[in-house]
Amino acid sequence: MSTTRSPARDADALQQRIALIACGTRPDKTQPCPGHRAQAAALLNIASTGAADALAAAICGTGRSPACHDCTTKATEIIRTYNAEPS
Numbered sequence: 392m393s394t395t396r397s398p399a400r401d402a403d404a405l406q407q408r409i410a411l412i413a414c415g416t417r418p419d420k421t422q423p424c425p426g427h428r429a430q431a432a433a434l435l436n437i438a439s440t441g442a443a444d445a446l447a448a449a450i451c452g453t454g455r456s457p458a459c460h461d462c463t464t465k466a467t468e469i470i471r472t473y474n475a476e477p478s
C-alpha cells in the first residue's frame with residue numbers, strides 16, 4: 392500500500408471495478424466491456440447515494456425498479472465494494 396494515494400487514480404480503479412461487477416465477473420475476466428465501462432461513472436454516482444434499487448435498475452438498463460435478480464445482486468456487490476473503499 393502506498394502512502395501517496397492519488398484520488399484520481401483511486402476513482403478510476405473503483406470505477407473499473409464497478410464496471411466489471413456490472414458487466415459480470417469471471418475468474419478469467421479482468422476488463423469490463425466498453426458498454427459497462429461507459430456506464431461506470433454513472434453507476435459510481437448512484438453507488439455513492441447508497442440507493443441499491445436505483446443502481447440495480449441502472450445496471451438492468453430499465454432505469455426503474457424492480458430490476459432483475461441478477462442486477463440486484465450486482466448492485467448489492469457494487470455498493471459493498473464502494474463502501475469498502477477507504478475515503
Ligand SMILES: [Zn+2]
Pocket residue numbers: 413414415423424425426427428
Ligand atoms: Zn458489459
Ligand SMILES: [Zn+2]
Pocket residue numbers: 450451452458459460461462463
Ligand atoms: Zn437485469
